[in-house]
Amino acid sequence: xxxxxxxxxxxxxxxxxxxxxxxxxxxxxxxxxxxxxxxxxxxxxxxxxxxxxxxxxxxxxxxxxxxxxxxxxxxxxxxxxxxxxxxxxxxxxxxxxxxxxxxxxxxxxxxxxxxxxxxxxxxxxxxxxxxxxxxxxxxxxxxxxxxxxxxxxxxxxxxxxxxxxxxxxxxxxxxxxxxxxxxxxxxxxxxxxxxxxxxxxxxxxxxxxxxxxxxxxxxxxxxxxxxxxxxxxxxxxxxxxxxxxxxxxxxxxxxxxxxxxxxxxxxxxxxxxxxxxxxxxxxxxxxxxxxxxxxxxxxxxxxxxxxxxxxxxxxxxxxxxxxxxxxxxxxxxxxxxxxxxxxxxxxxxxxxxxxxxxxxxxxxxxxxxxxxxxxxxxxxxxxxxxxxxxxxxxxxxxxxxxxxxxxxxxxxxxx
Numbered sequence: 001x002x003x004x005x006x007x008x009x010x011x012x013x014x015x016x017x018x019x020x021x022x023x024x025x026x027x028x029x030x031x032x033x034x035x036x037x038x039x040x041x042x043x044x045x046x047x048x049x050x051x052x053x054x055x056x057x058x059x060x061x062x063x064x065x066x067x068x069x070x071x072x073x074x075x076x077x078x079x080x081x082x083x084x085x086x087x088x089x090x091x092x093x094x095x096x097x098x099x100x101x102x103x104x105x106x107x108x109x110x111x112x113x114x115x116x117x118x119x120x121x122x123x124x125x126x127x128x129x130x131x132x133x134x135x136x137x138x139x140x141x142x143x144x145x146x147x148x149x150x151x152x153x154x155x156x157x158x159x160x161x162x163x164x165x166x167x168x169x170x171x172x173x174x175x176x177x178x179x180x181x182x183x184x185x186x187x188x189x190x191x192x193x194x195x196x197x198x199x200x201x202x203x204x205x206x207x208x209x210x211x212x213x214x215x216x217x218x219x220x221x222x223x224x225x226x227x228x229x230x231x232x233x234x235x236x237x238x239x240x241x242x243x244x245x246x247x248x249x250x251x252x253x254x255x256x257x258x259x260x261x262x263x264x265x266x267x268x269x270x271x272x273x274x275x276x277x278x279x280x281x282x283x284x285x286x287x288x289x290x291x292x293x294x295x296x297x298x299x300x301x302x303x304x305x306x307x308x309x310x311x312x313x314x315x316x317x318x319x320x321x322x323x324x325x326x327x328x329x330x331x332x333x334x335x336x337x338x339x340x341x342x343x344x345x346x347x348x349x350x351x352x353x354x355x356x357x358x359x360x361x362x363x364x365x366x367x368x369x370x371x372x373x374x375x376x377x378x379x380x381x382x383x384x385x386x387x388x389x390x391x392x393x394x395x396x397x398x399x400x401x402x403x404x405x406x407x408x409x410x411x412x413x414x415x
Contacts, residue, residue: 026242029214030072032107034080034094037069038210038238039202046197047073048094051080057195059167059176061152063183064199067237070179073199074148077177078114079106082142092143102142113142119151125158132166135174145174152178153185160187167193201236204228204334210238211245215261220249222261225336229266232334244270263336271309275340278310279347282317286351290388294381307376308367311383315363317344322356324348358390 031037034044050056060077062070079096083103096103105111117131131147139145149155155163167176167190178194180186208224208231215222230248234241248266252259267274277300284293300310320333325348335341366383373379 024243025214025218025246026239029242031069031076032079032098033096034076037073037076039206040069040073040199043073043197043199047077047080051092051094054092056081056175058170058174059178059194061178061180061183061186061191061194061196062199063180063196065201065235065237066181067234067239067241068199068202069238070181070199071148071150073197074150074177074179075106077175078111078146078148079103081144081146081175082106082111082114084143111142113139113145114148115146116148116150119149119154123154123156123159125156125162128155128159128162132162135166135171138171138173143173146177147174148177148179150179151181152190153180153182157187160190164189164193202234202238203236204231207231207234207236207238207241211241214242214245215249218249220252220259220261223263225263226261226266228336229263229270229272232336233270271306272313275337275343278313279317279340279343282314283347285384285387286347288388290385293384293388297381297384301377307370307380311363311367311370311380315360315367317347318356318360318363320344321348321351322353322360325351325353325356355390359387362387362390 034048037044047056060074062073064070076096079098079102080094081092083093083096084090084100085093085097086099088100090097098104098107102111106114109116115131115134117127135145135147137145170176176194178186178190183191183196183198208227211227211230212222212224215227226248227245230241230244233244248261248269249259251269252261252265266272277296281293281296281300284290284296297310301307320335321344323333324344333341333344335344362383366379366386369383370376370379
């Protein structure tokens with residue numbers, strides 16, 4: 001590539017400098033190559049081999065929860081299929097060069113042959129007919145004309161039907177890439193014509209490693225536990241996690257001082273209670289000490305705790321305890337503090353699985369009540385009262401024996 005071409009590409013795709021407006025981490029560190037995708041190794045391997053062997057289909061559907069890389073993967077595929085390399089003569093490649101005219105135009109969302117459509121706002125059959133009509137004509141400057149349809153499940157039934165024939169036998173220069181979070185709403189007739197990829201939730205350790213690498217690039221100091229808490233709160237979504245990381249960094253920035261992410265600050269940002277008071281409250285509930293539990297709850301609420309967040313914390317504790325009863329492996333628990341693990345181990349010795357199951361059901365029902373209640377704090381207090389009485393109920397086995405006229409040890413009652 002000549003020097004003038006290089007300068008032109010640089011102007012079209014400028015390098016970030018101090019004069020430019022701030023770019024959020026989710027956009028700044030969005031992957032541009034298959035090798036940069038995190039947590040989706042199977043997807044990257046299949047696409048890489050398909051591109052290298054020239055055995056890619058004409059229609060793809062990417063599904064998964066928010067923030068796992070569906071739209072990002074679609075854009076990478078568009079660049080990979082249309083990349084011409086620095087010399088302008090290369091074919092499709094799993095590692096787009098990023099500097100050829102096609103790569104630059106796609107990266108800046110101005111390529112005429114790569115059309116992104118939001119199905120949430122263009123759901124009608126007329127919109128699909130426009131696509132079908134335009135698909136008949138060859139690409140203007142690219143190798144393939146690519147249609148990326150996001151949230152495809154929101155298309156109307158007639159729009160899906162109009163797309164069927166073109167999707168089954170499209171022109172050789174056209175590729176369709178669909179993305180959806182609700183794959184069950186896409187008609188089977190559409191799914192059968194597409195190569196389907198299910199993007200997985202990204203595990204906590206992978207997210208934590210990714211966030212650590214970004215913090216190092218940004219010059220941000222951090223505590224390992226702080227990143228763990230953010231990765232756990234992301235619930236498998238890279239975008240959600242990066243948004244939380246952005247918020248935590250902004251919160252930790254103090255004038256000219258370098259930002260330092262502390263676990264305590266992240267806990268406060270996420271509305272997580274310190275595990276000491278939280279477990280003390282849970283222990284009082286398990287022992288039926290409702291007066292102490294209500295006093296502790298009101299103290300936490302006074303310190304700014306959110307009722308919904310508190311209830312989620314209780315559900316996490318019950319989930320951890322149930323896992324511990326099923327298996328003694330503490331490594332299965334997503335718990336960052338060694339002291340908390342020991343607290344869980346002690347609690348698990350005093351609670352049986354039936355009691356934990358009843359507790360889980362009560363918390364689950366209480367969660368719905370709190371979400372719909374005009375007074376969440378009162379709803380939470382009422383839930384704690386119910387839970388404290390549940391803890392004093394005798395085991396089901398004992399109740400059955402009593403109904404049958406038997407003592408708890410199985411012997412007949414004396415008249």
